Amino acid sequence: MKLKLPSLPELKVPGLAKGMAVTLKTMLRRSVTQQYPHEKPDLPPRTRGVIALMEENCTVCMLCSRECPDWCIYIDSHKEVVPPKGEGARARTRNLLDRFAIDFALCMYCGICVEVCPFDALFWSPEFEYSEYSLAELTHEMPRLRAWMDTVPPPPMLEEGAEPPKEIAEALKGAAKAAAPAGAAPAAAADGGATTAAASTTTAPAAAAAAPREATPAIHVEAEVDQAVYDQLIAEGKSERVARAKAKSAFVRRRRAEIIAARGAGTSEGESTKGEA
Amino acid sequence: MTAATVALAVPSILEVDGNLWLSLLLKVGAVLGFFFVAPLLVGYMEHKVMAHQQARLGPMEAGGFHGWAQLIADGVKFIQKEDIIPRAADRWIFAIAPGVALVPAILIFLVIPLAPGGFAEDLDVGLFFALAIGSISVIGVLMAAWSSANKFSLIGGVRAAAQLIAYELPLVLAAAAVAIQAGTMSLVGIVEAQNAFQIPGTDIGIPYAVTQGIGFALFFTAALAELARPPFDMPIADSELVFGYLTEYGGMRFAMFLLTEYAGMVSMAALMTVLYLGGWTIWPGVVTPGCEVVGGLTSCNLVGTLIGASVTMGKIFMLTFLMIWVRVTFPRLREDQLQRLSWLIFIPLALLNILIVAVAKVVL
Numbered sequence: 001m002k003l004k005l006p007s008l009p010e011l012k013v014p015g016l017a018k019g020m021a022v023t024l025k026t027m028l029r030r031s032v033t034q035q036y037p038h039e040k041p042d043l044p045p046r047t048r049g050v051i052a053l054m055e056e057n058c059t060v061c062m063l064c065s066r067e068c069p070d071w072c073i074y075i076d077s078h079k080e081v082v083p084p085k086g087e088g089a090r091a092r093t094r095n096l097l098d099r100f101a102i103d104f105a106l107c108m109y110c111g112i113c114v115e116v117c118p119f120d121a122l123f124w125s126p127e128f129e130y131s132e133y134s135l136a137e138l139t140h141e142m143p144r145l146r147a148w149m150d151t152v153p154p155p156p157m158l159e160e161g162a163e164p165p166k167e168i169a170e171a172l173k174g175a176a177k178a179a180a181p182a183g184a185a186p187a188a189a190a191d192g193g194a195t196t197a198a199a200s201t202t203t204a205p206a207a208a209a210a211a212p213r214e215a216t217p218a219i220h221v222e223a224e225v226d227q228a229v230y231d232q233l234i235a236e237g238k239s240e241r242v243a244r245a246k247a248k249s250a251f252v253r254r255r256r257a258e259i260i261a262a263r264g265a266g267t268s269e270g271e272s273t274k275g276e277a
Numbered sequence: 278m279t280a281a282t283v284a285l286a287v288p289s290i291l292e293v294d295g296n297l298w299l300s301l302l303l304k305v306g307a308v309l310g311f312f313f314v315a316p317l318l319v320g321y322m323e324h325k326v327m328a329h330q331q332a333r334l335g336p337m338e339a340g341g342f343h344g345w346a347q348l349i350a351d352g353v354k355f356i357q358k359e360d361i362i363p364r365a366a367d368r369w370i371f372a373i374a375p376g377v378a379l380v381p382a383i384l385i386f387l388v389i390p391l392a393p394g395g396f397a398e399d400l401d402v403g404l405f406f407a408l409a410i411g412s413i414s415v416i417g418v419l420m421a422a423w424s425s426a427n428k429f430s431l432i433g434g435v436r437a438a439a440q441l442i443a444y445e446l447p448l449v450l451a452a453a454a455v456a457i458q459a460g461t462m463s464l465v466g467i468v469e470a471q472n473a474f475q476i477p478g479t480d481i482g483i484p485y486a487v488t489q490g491i492g493f494a495l496f497f498t499a500a501l502a503e504l505a506r507p508p509f510d511m512p513i514a515d516s517e518l519v520f521g522y523l524t525e526y527g528g529m530r531f532a533m534f535l536l537t538e539y540a541g542m543v544s545m546a547a548l549m550t551v552l553y554l555g556g557w558t559i560w561p562g563v564v565t566p567g568c569e570v571v572g573g574l575t576s577c578n579l580v581g582t583l584i585g586a587s588v589t590m591g592k593i594f595m596l597t598f599l600m601i602w603v604r605v606t607f608p609r610l611r612e613d614q615l616q617r618l619s620w621l622i623f624i625p626l627a628l629l630n631i632l633i634v635a636v637a638k639v640v641l
Binding site: 020 | 326328329330331332333334337602603605606607
């Protein structure tokens with residue numbers, strides 16, 4: 001008769017000790033728990049906390065309400081006749097907002113309404129502490145939605161080297177066209193200096209002549225990730241997103257400085273650098 | 278032990294000469310006080326240690342400072358709860374089962390020595406008493422399981438019974454080896470014998486944990502199983518049996534079972550302290566400050582008693598910490614693995630341990 005005895009390796013003693021070591025190490029590490037009500041969470045600025053309404057931008061187009069998968073946006077409006085503007089013109093109607101409400105008890109924070117609004121009337125705010133004791137109070141009416149506007153962070157900075165927003169580019173182009181025939185370089189330079197990336201071919205040389213510092217935006221450098229800076233930032237504990245953005249801008253800054261230095265050293269060699277004016 | 282030694286034994290500090298009732302009152306008060314305070318400390322430690330080993334913080338609000346009053350708050354909550362007895366349950370048995378489990382857990386503390394004189398009663402058969410009384414708890418568990426009229430409770434109760442029988446043996450056998458080496462069953466006597474024990478041929482004192490390493494490991498593991506603590510918590514395995522024999526319990530009665538578990542941890546840790554770690558002595562052979570050893574008996578002034586009690590409590594908390602640590606680390610065993618571990622490994626090892634100790638005792 002053969003009695004099957006468990007062999008000693010079956011006890012798996014080293015494995016057990018390893019497990020004990022893991023829990024002990026975890027215990028000796030500092031816990032990462034945030035004591036929430038006492039300690040506010042450090043949320044990213046674009047957190048989807050609550051939706052804010054800029055009511056004067058709303059034209060009652062109803063897009064948000066119709067796109068909402070939960071049908072949690074309630075809009076009431078009435079039409080108002082605007083008297084004719086001048087002689088021979090006709091009276092027009094326009095929509096006036098009576099009620100705009102979002103039921104956050106239904107909302108699933110998909111952000112489609114913010115995305116779809118063609119008139120920039122809806123914004124995300126990172127505020128999230130608006131729990132209530134009754135469901136009905138989770139329906140935020142216009143004044144409440146308006147109040148959230150104060151908590152909406154400014155739009156994120158454009159990455160260096162990015163194209164300027166369309167409306168600014170158009171406006172600059174128009175301004176440059178108006179200014180160019182008059183030969184008023186300083187005016188154009190002042191305009192160009194207002195935004196970091198005025199990629200106008202006509203103003204750049206003139207601006208460079210007027211003020212060397214303002215010329216830098218004209219140099220377009222293809223943004224790449226500076227690996228050394230990126231590694232260092234990651235080592236410092238920055239998030240991957242932040243590190244990537246900072247490494248890119250560091251790269252662009254460095255390239256620009258190189259190009260400017262090359263230009264300053266000798267205009268003949270300046271052409272060989274990668275920068276394009 | 279001979280009668281002479283008993284007569285020479287240091288009396289309990291709670292003994293008031295010639296006043297039986299006052300001594301009794303003091304002893305009962307001390308035991309009950311210890312019973313209600315120590316398990317609370319262990320419970321709080323479990324909350325905190327478990328949390329930190331799982332990279333959490335645990336209770337942080339109740340009482341203000343790191344949630345120190347969490348268990349008091351829990352107790353208040355349990356008291357406020359409605360006392361529910363299922364309609365199909367055997368009312369009386371269901372109602373008294375928690376008491377049957379709880380009372381033995383209190384009684385064990387009668388014989389546990391915290392310091393020289395720091396005990397309620399020094400029974401000649403202290404070890405036997407502690408182990409025998411401790412086994413009564415299983416009857417409470419079985420009563421709870423049967424009277425709940427719930428299949429999960431019943432399965433849990435049967436598992437508990439099988440488990441307690443299986444692990445009672447290695448536990449008792451390991452303890453028997455200690456009694457053999459010490460030559461007494463009195464818990465105070467075991468501490469004193471351990472205090473006097475030296476490696477043969479030298480004057481280096483060592484605790485029984487060194488001479489009976491196997492026994493200590495067996496006793497510790499079997500104690501975990503006796504208490505149905507993870508990784509031996511098949512009787513209440515929540516993923517299989519809801520909560521085993523506790524399924525139908527709530528409120529105060531549930532709290533009593535919970536208290537039984539924590540009191541069991543303390544008493545088992547105290548037993549291990551006495552049997553294997555040298556009890557109130559800092560290290561066997563080292564005389565505690567404020568104490569003197571005369572003829573193998575330690576007697577202490579107040580300071581020495583307090584030091585001795587703190588040393589014992591320190592060892593108890595070290596062992597309970599180890600129990601919690603093991604609980605956090607290991608997953609639950611399967612029922613068949615549990616039985617196999619006990620019958621095929623632990624009991625033969627325990628018998629081997631007894632054999633070695635007995636032979637060594639006779640030879641040396």
